[in-house]
Each structure stands twice: as C-alpha cells, then as structure tokens.
Amino acid sequence: MIEGYRIAPIPLHFPEEREQLRAFLARHQLRYESDIQSAFGIYNEEDVLVGCGCAAGYLMKCFAVEPDLRGQNALGLLVSYLMQERFSAGYYDLFVITRAHNEELFSQCSLFPVVRTGELVLLENRKDGPERFASEFWKDGDEEKQVGAIVMNCNPFTMGHLALVEYAVQHCDVLHLFVVEEDRSEFPTRVRLKLVQEGTKHLDNVRVHLSGPYMISAATFPTYFLKKGEDAAALQTELDIALFTQRIAPELNIKRRFAGAEPLDATTARYNRAMRELLPTHGIEFCEIPRVEQDGTVISASRVRKLLKEKGVCDEVIAMVAPPTTAYLKREFLGGNKATLT
Template sequence: MTEDYRTEQLDPAFYADREMLQAFLKKNGLVLEADMDCAFGIFDLEDNLCGCGCAAGSLLKCFAVEESLRGQNALGTLVSLLVQNRFQQGYRVLRVITRSHNRDLFLACGFYEVVSAGGLTMLENVRSGPETFARSVMPEEKPAGRIGAVVMNCNPFTLGHRGLVEYAAAHCDFLYLFVVEEDRSDFPAEVRFRLVEEGTADLPKVHVVKSGPYMISQATFPTYFLKQDEDAVSLQTELDITLFAERIAPALGIGVRFAGEEPKDPVTARYNEAMARILPAAGIAFKQIPRITGDDGEVVSASYVRKLLKENGVCPEVLSMVPATTAAYLKEEWKQ
C-alpha cells in the first residue's frame, strides 16, 4: 500500500471500534459477526476506515476493502497482520471460508484450498490439513475391511446414541466415532468425549476420536457475506459433507456413514437429506437408523434429556434414558 494509508489493530469488544466495523461492513453489504476477538483496519490520511479483516479463534473472516484500495494488496496486508496476531495467540492452522470467486485472492496470500461446494470455498494456511488430521486419529494398526463413521455431539451421551453406535458397529468391521470437539454445548467437550469413551468401552470395533476442525458446525460457519435470501444451513451442510466425502473419508478409508433418523429437528433432517444425496455420489454409503423410543413413545434424545434435567434434575426418567456411565456422571456432577 502507499503511504496514504496506515493500519491499526481494533478491539471488537470496544464499543467505538465495534460500531465503526459494523458501519463499514454494512456499507459494503456485509454483517459484523458477534464472535470476533481480533480485528485490523486500514485508514486513510483523514482517519476514514477503508478496509478491515477480523478473526474468531482460528477462523479469519469479515473482510472488506473499499474500491480505492483495490490493486494495492490491501487484503494481503490484512491477512498478514491477522496471521501474525493469531500465531501470537497460539493458533497455528488458520482457515478462511469465502465465496469461491474470492478463492484466488486468498491463494495469493499463501492459503491452500481445502474444499469447494455450493459456491463457497474453504482454505487454510497449511497443505494437506485434512490428511494430517486423518493420520492423527488413525489407530496404530491400520483398520481393514468395511470402515464406517458416525459423527455425534452427545450432549450428553444417551441410550439413543448408544443404540446408533451398536447398530453401526454391527454393520462394519471398524467404526470411527467422531465426537464434535467444539465447546459450545451444555456439557463441555471434554466431558462429552469422556462419556462417549466410557459408554462405548465394551465395543472393541469402535474408535472414539475428537472431530477436529474439519467438521464444520453451524456455530462457527461464517455468514457475514450471505444475502438475506441465502440459506446458511444449506450452504454449511453442503460444504461440511463435501469436505468429509472428498478429504476425510478417503484418507481414513471410510466407506459408510451412519446417522439416526430425525423426526423432530428440521435442521438435522435436512443434513441427513444432504448426506443421502452427496455421500453416495462420492462412493460412500449412507445408512439412516430409526431412533430409539422410551416406554412413553418419546424419542430418546439428548435435547429431551437436557429439558428434563433443567426441569426436574437427575430424575428417574432421565436415568432411564442414559447409559450407566452417563448416569454415574450426572449423579455426581450435575448441578441445576
């Protein structure tokens, strides 16, 4: 950039900085997302904000550059500042999710394409990230035969989850059970992971692993660049499943993915519909399994267990819907 511009770090938690970022992004047809913890701005000689870039954890987002800065490597400057800041904060692998027509701009900033789907592209600052992740979760003795996968949040681990895992394990030779690692649930990620490990310890073919950064959640999917009439859930779903089908499953030899039917949650039902469409086209089978119901005919679900916990605490009905390992945790640790 020329000497007519300067860069400055902004604090999204500071009201004046946040208002300035929000107004600038709005002027450029974008929305400021709530979870930012870092931002940089480019200012002209009159202290007008002319460009910005932000980050939430390891995800870089909310980029906007005015026309007057185009062709001056403004994006490269913002990305460089954000990368340096994120490294200082301990983040090493950084990611961007953007519209595919911006792909080359981020490639020029040293990022590498991970996956593209639905007009969106995910990039990161390392080569072969999904394959490196796959090697990190693979057991020492490489599994053979029919390899399956289940992805679960388990908030908390219930008999419904246990039933799905039992079915999946019985229909393959080895099963990867990915527990969503993101810590945005009622039960902390480490607790959920431990309950799943304990609740499946008697199933020798089941390999419980953390989902890592390549299972894109609705909570972390950036929507700042979407128009009002665009469906964020559909776009996130398309990108997530395509990433699994093109990069994760081949690296781990996964040939079938299992999921429970979803009679109540429309978002999960749409996710299952998308898996049924995308996975077979990539040569990966998809199996939906009927949900387990209790004596009252109610589907055994983690959301129902959480509802009962909030209303009645660790009551007999809750204990009837969870494995003994989850029940033991609730009796000892749960506090309303």
C-alpha cells in the same frame, strides 16, 4: 505498509470502535458477527477506516476493503496481521470460508483451497491439513477393512447415541466416532468426549476422536457474506459433506456413514437427506437407523437437557442416558433435584 495508510488492531471492547466496524461492513453489504474475537483495520491519513479483517477462533472472516485499495495487497496485509495474532492466541490451523469467486484473492495470501462447492470455497494456511488430521487415526491394515464413521455432538451421551454406535459396529470392522469439538454446548467438549469414551470402551472396534476443524459446525459457519433469502444451513451442509467425502473419508478408507433418523429437528433431518443424496456419489453408503424410544417418546439429548433444567437428575433422565452419563450427572448435579447444568 501501503504508503499513506496504517494498519492497527481494532479495540472491540470499545463500543464506538465496534460500531464503526459494524457500519463499515454494512457499507460493503456484509454483517458484523457477534463471535468476533479480534479485528484489524486499515486507516487512511484522516484516520478513517478503509479496510478490515476479523477472526473468531480458527476462522478468519469479515474482510472488506475500499475500492481504492484493491490491487495493493491490502487483503494480504490483513490476512498476515490476523495470522500472527491468531498464532499468538494459540490457533495454528487457520481457515477462511468465502464465495467461490474469491478463491484466487485468498490463494494469493498464503492460503490453500481445501474444498469447493458451487457457491463456496474453504481455504486453510496448510496444503495438507485434512490429510495430517486424518493420519493420526489410521492404522496399518485399515485398507483391507470395512470402515465406517459417525459424527456426533453427544450433548450429553444418551442411550440413543449408544444404540446407534452398537448398530454401527456390527456393520463394519472399524468405526471412527467423531465427537464435535466446537465448545458451544451445555456439556463442555472435554466432558462429552470422556462420556463417549467411557460409554463405548466395551466396543473393541470403535475409535473415538474429536472432530477437529474439518467437520464444520453450524456454530462456526460464517453468514456475514450471505444475501437475504440465502439458506445458510443448506450452504453449510453442502460444504461440510463435500469436505468429508473428498478429503477425510478417502484418507481413512471410510465407506459407510451412520446416523440416527431425525423426527424432531428439521435442520438435522435435512442434513440426513443431504447425506443420503450426496454420500453415494462418492462411494460412501449412508446408513440411517430408527431412533430409540422410551415410553413411546424419542430419546434425544435436547429432551435430557430440558428435564435436567426442570427436574434435575430424575428417573426419566437416568432412563435415557448411558451409564457413564448417569454417573457424571450424579456427581455434578447438586442434590439430584432441580439442579442446573454445569
């Protein structure tokens, strides 16, 4: 440890400790994020906080160090302590998303750049993380095939999702269907994955996978370092697409990515526009299809969830969801009327 300083966990369950951390970050023009699960602090001889680093799931973030400590490996110590704590919590693939100009600092802390954009860099504690992730899904002969991909949350799996998948399989030999792994939806990850697997098992050329940590969800994208007026969604979108095009798609020979048009959600619509612009620059065709309607209304998972909360498993819900989802809802929702989401 740096002479005259100590490093220790910050007990976030104590409000005064949490507020001290929040205030320290604020002095460094950074924001405390509510999903933080663990944190370490560097304290001087007067027991004043002079450095910190935090983590939420597999993401390490909210690093700040007083100027006097810079150049003394304070950041390296914080990263090392956080890594050990995350390993003990069961997270072995660890990441940092930070400003591009901080890349060298974190590269000196046993972290390796995964992808860069003009503004940001994503680093990981493995050199070959995306390649290891993608290798599980590769089959011999894929290099000769037309390979496509869809990334879906499926919260829950609807007839709209199924229509997109059935369209995509007609336009490629192999379809990788990535179900968003982040478990922050009303329907748990294990349920969403199972419903997609059951709902697509009649399609021989579909391979269903969890998205892993390489398809960045808005829920996990850090915003603590963003300045007022910066567009978090735009930055996250650019980083996410860059990661897909540069590190995932080449490993799986993906040449087409499919998505449904988005007339309702502005953020998703903007993501589609970004894919339309950026994917072709990497030799990937973007295929956007019209959304499926029911009685003149676009089928959406958000509408399904709203109806479930208001009416339970009603006829309108059943008409919008795929058969495995109907079976699941009937099993899980009490009485099929005015039930709440499990």
